[in-house]
Amino acid sequence: xxxxxxxxxxxxxxxxxxxxxxxxxxxxxxxxxxxxxxxxxxxxxxxxxxxxxxxxxxxxxxxxxxxxxxxxxxxxxxxxxxxxxxxxxxxxxxxxxxxxxxxxxxxxxxxxxxxxxxxxxxxxxxxxxxxxxxxxxxxxxxxxxxxxxxxxxxxxxxxxxxxxxx
Amino acid sequence: xxxxxxxxxxxxxxxxxxxxxxxxxxxxxxxxxxxxxxxxxxxxxxxxxxxxxxxxxxxxxxxxxxxxxxxxxxxxxxxxxxxxxxxxxxxxxxxxxxxxxxxxxxxxxxxxxxxxxxxxxxxxxxxxxxxxxxxxxxxxxxxxxxxxxxxxxxxxxxxxxxxxxxxxxxxxxxxxxxxxxxxxxxxxxxxxxxxxxxxxxxxxxxxxxxxxxxxxxxxxxxxxxxxxxxxxxxxxxxxxxxxxxxxxxxxxxxxxxxxxxxxxxxxxxxxxxxxxxxxxxxxxxxxxxxxxxxxxxxxxxxxxxxxxxxxxxxxxxxxxxxxxxxxxxxxxxxxxxxxxxxxxxxxxxxxxxxxxxxxxxxxxxxxxxxxxxxxxxxxxxxxxxxxxxxxxxxxx
Numbered sequence: 001x002x003x004x005x006x007x008x009x010x011x012x013x014x015x016x017x018x019x020x021x022x023x024x025x026x027x028x029x030x031x032x033x034x035x036x037x038x039x040x041x042x043x044x045x046x047x048x049x050x051x052x053x054x055x056x057x058x059x060x061x062x063x064x065x066x067x068x069x070x071x072x073x074x075x076x077x078x079x080x081x082x083x084x085x086x087x088x089x090x091x092x093x094x095x096x097x098x099x100x101x102x103x104x105x106x107x108x109x110x111x112x113x114x115x116x117x118x119x120x121x122x123x124x125x126x127x128x129x130x131x132x133x134x135x136x137x138x139x140x141x142x143x144x145x146x147x148x149x150x151x152x153x154x155x156x157x158x159x160x161x162x163x164x165x166x
Numbered sequence: 167x168x169x170x171x172x173x174x175x176x177x178x179x180x181x182x183x184x185x186x187x188x189x190x191x192x193x194x195x196x197x198x199x200x201x202x203x204x205x206x207x208x209x210x211x212x213x214x215x216x217x218x219x220x221x222x223x224x225x226x227x228x229x230x231x232x233x234x235x236x237x238x239x240x241x242x243x244x245x246x247x248x249x250x251x252x253x254x255x256x257x258x259x260x261x262x263x264x265x266x267x268x269x270x271x272x273x274x275x276x277x278x279x280x281x282x283x284x285x286x287x288x289x290x291x292x293x294x295x296x297x298x299x300x301x302x303x304x305x306x307x308x309x310x311x312x313x314x315x316x317x318x319x320x321x322x323x324x325x326x327x328x329x330x331x332x333x334x335x336x337x338x339x340x341x342x343x344x345x346x347x348x349x350x351x352x353x354x355x356x357x358x359x360x361x362x363x364x365x366x367x368x369x370x371x372x373x374x375x376x377x378x379x380x381x382x383x384x385x386x387x388x389x390x391x392x393x394x395x396x397x398x399x400x401x402x403x404x405x406x407x408x409x410x411x412x413x414x415x416x417x418x419x420x421x422x423x424x425x426x427x428x429x430x431x432x433x434x435x436x437x438x439x440x441x442x443x444x445x446x447x448x449x450x451x452x453x454x455x456x457x458x459x460x461x462x463x464x465x466x467x468x469x470x471x472x473x474x475x476x477x478x479x480x481x482x483x484x485x486x487x488x489x490x491x492x493x494x495x496x497x498x499x500x501x502x503x504x505x506x507x508x509x510x511x512x513x514x515x516x517x518x519x520x521x522x523x524x525x526x527x528x529x530x531x532x533x534x535x536x537x538x539x540x541x542x543x544x545x546x547x548x549x550x551x552x553x554x555x556x557x558x559x560x561x562x
Contacts, residue, residue: 027241027303034296054285062292063322069296070318073303073311128281129342 002121006046013039026072030065037061048124051132176277184257188417189219195520202524213474229406234305237403241304246404246411249297253418256290259283260425261344263435263504268497275504276345283344284336287426288329291381295321297415298383302400313399316389316531320380323538324387328377330546334370334553335363335430348434358440362433369549371431373542375518378423380538382416385523389531424515425508432511435504445499448489448506456482 016035023029037060044053126135136144193208193215200207208215233239263275280286295318302314336342339350353361364371380387389399396402401412428434437444456479463475489506492499529537 027300031241031296031300034293038293050280050282051285054282054289057289058285058292062289062295063325066292066295066299066318066322069299070315070322073299073315073318076311129285 002046006043006121009039009042009046013043027069030068030072033068034061034065037065044127046121047127048121049127051127051129172271172273173277176273180257180277184254184418184421187421188414189223191417191421191516192222192413193219194516195523198517198520199524202521213470213477223410226406226410231406231408234403236306238304238306241300242403243408245297245301245304246401246408246415247297248300249294249415250411250418252290252294252297253415253422256287256422257418257425259286259344260422260429261348261434262508264500266497266500266504274345275501279343279345282342284332284342284347284426284430287422288332291419291422292321292325294415294419297412298400301404301412305400305403307403309396309398310400310402313396313402317383317400320383320387320389320534320538323535324377324380324542327373327538327542327546328381330543330550331370331374331377332426332430334367334546334550337550337553337557338363338366344429344434347429348436351433352436354440360433360436360438362431362436364431364433367431367549367553369545370553371427373546373549374427374431375515376542377538378427379519379522380534382419382423382519384416384420384519386526386529387534388528389534420516420519421512424512424519427515428508428511435507437503437507445489445493445503448503448510449486452482452486452489456480456486 013036016032016039020029020032020036023032037056041053041056041061044050044056126132196218197207197215208218211217211221233242258277259280261274261276261279265272265274298317299314302310302312302317305311335347339347341347341350351360351362355361359365379385383389401409404412437447439447459475459479459482463471463473463479466472466475488498489502492502
C-alpha cells in the first residue's frame with residue numbers, strides 16, 4: 001500500500017517536473033511546479049516528516065508559488081516561442097547523452113554509498129513539530145539564527161531597492 | 167476492513183450533511199439579508215421559500231454551460247473544481263464531537279485526526295487561492311483578471327495575521343491537533359467561566375475573524391468580486407455548474423473557517439455552562455422557539471402561516487423532546503449535546519458573517535491593504551509575543 005502510494009506520487013512528481021520544463025506557457029510551468037511540490041509533500045508525509053510536509057505546502061505551494069503566479073499574471077507574460085529548433089540528429093544524440101549521464105550518476109551514487117539500507121516507510125519518528133522545534137533551538141541553533149539573519153538581509157535589500165523608485 | 171467501512175459511513179454522513187447545509191446556508195443568507203433590508207426574501211418556492219435551494223440546484227445543473235471562445239480552456243475548466251475540492255477537503259480533519267460508543271462500535275465524531283490538523287487546514291486554505299486566481303486569469307477578461315489578482319494579493323496579505331492569530335492559542339495548548347485543542351479548553355475557571363481560548367486570546371480571536379472575512383472573500387473584503395467595479399470579478403465568464411462550484415467553494419470556506427474558529431477559540435463542542443445546567447439549554451431554546459412559532463401560527467400575519475408555522479413549531483418541539491429524552495439515554499446525550507454545542511457556535515459565527523454582509527459597506531482596495539499590513543499584522547504580532555512571554559514565564 002505504502003509502496004503504491006509512493007509510486008503514484010513519485011510518478012506525479014516526475015511528470016510535473018518534466019512538464020515544468022516542457023510547457024511553453026509560464027502559468028502552466030508554475031502550476032507544474034506546484035504539482036511537484038504537492039507530491040513531494042506527500043512523500044515527506046510517507047517518510048514520517050509530517051511537519052515538513054505541512055511546511056512544504058504552506059510555504060512553497062501556498063505562499064511562494066502564489067507570489068510567482070501573481071507576478072506572472074500581473075506582467076501578463078505570454079507563451080514563450082520555442083527555442084528547441086535543433087536538428088533531428090541533435091535530438092537523438094541528446095537522448096543518448098541524457099541516458100548515459102543518468103546512468104553515470106546512478107553508478108557514482110551506488111559506488112559512493114555501497115551499504116545504504118533501503119528506506120522503510122514509517123520507521124522515522126522524529127518528524128513531529130515538537131521534535132523539530134526542540135532540534136532547531138538546541139542542536140541547530142546557530143544555523144537557525146544565521147538563516148534568520150540572511151532572510152532579514154534579503155528583506156532589507158528589497159526595501160532599499162524599492163525605496164529608490166518611490 | 168472495519169476501519170474502511172466505518173470511514174466510508176462517516177464520510178458519507180459528513181458529505182451529505184455538509185452539502186445540504188451549504189445549499190441551505192445560502193437560503194438562510196438570503197432570508198437574513200432580506201429581513202435586514204425589510205424584505206421577505208425567497209417566498210415562492212415551497213413554504214417560506216424552503217425549496218428554493220433545490221430549485222437553484224436544478225436550475226444550475228440543467229443550464230447550458232457556456233465556454234467563451236477566448237478563454238484558456240484547460241485552466242478555465244480546472245479552476246472552479248480546484249476551488250471547490252480544496253474548500254471541501256479541510257472538513258476531513260474537523261472534529262464534531264467527542265469519542266462516542268454506538269452499540270459495538272467506538273469511534274470519534276471526526277473523519278481523521280492528524281497530529282498536524284491545524285497546519286493541514288492552513289495549508290489547504292493557502293493553496294485554495296489558486297482556484298480564484300486561475301479562474302480570473304484563464305477567463306482572459308480584464309475584469310476577471312483584476313478580480314483574480316486582487317484575490318491573490320488579498321489572500322497573501324491576510325494569511326499572515328491569520329496564521330499569527332492561530333499560533334497564539336497553539337502556544338497556550340501546546341498542540342497542533344484539534345482534538346487535544348478542544349480537550350485543553352474543557353473545564354471552568356471559578357466553576358462557571360468556561361476555559362475557552364477566546365478569553366485570554368480575545369485580540370487573537372478578533373484578528374482571526376477579520377482575517378477570515380478576507381480569506382473567504384466576504385463583505386467587507388469582497389474586492390475580488392466587487393460588482394460596481396469588476397462586473398462580477400473572477401467568475402464573470404462562468405456559468406452553470408462551474409459558477410455553482412465557485413459559489414459552493416465560498417460557502418464551504420465559510421463553514422471551515424467558522425469551524426476552525428470554534429475549535430481554536432470557542433472550545434469546540436464544550437458547553438458554555440457546567441454540566442447539570444448546560445443540559446437544559448437546548449431544551450429551553452428549542453421549546454421557546456417552538457412556542458413562539460406556535461403563537462405566530464395561531465395569530466397568522468399571512469394566509470399560509472396558519473399551516474407552515476405550526477409545522478415549524480412541531481419540528482422545534484420535537485427537537486426539544488429529543489434533547490429531553492437524551493437526559494435519560496447517555497449514548498444519545500453525548501452525541502446530541504456535542505452536535506448542539508458545535509453547530510450552535512458555528513451557526514452563531516455564520517450568522518455574524520451574514521449580519522456583517524447586511525451591515526457594512528465594502529472597503530476600498532488601498533484601505534484593505536493598509537488595514538492588513540499597518541493594523542492587523544502588528545496587532546497579531548504583539549498578541550503572539552505577549553502570549554509567548556506569558557507562556558514562557560508561567561511554564562517554569
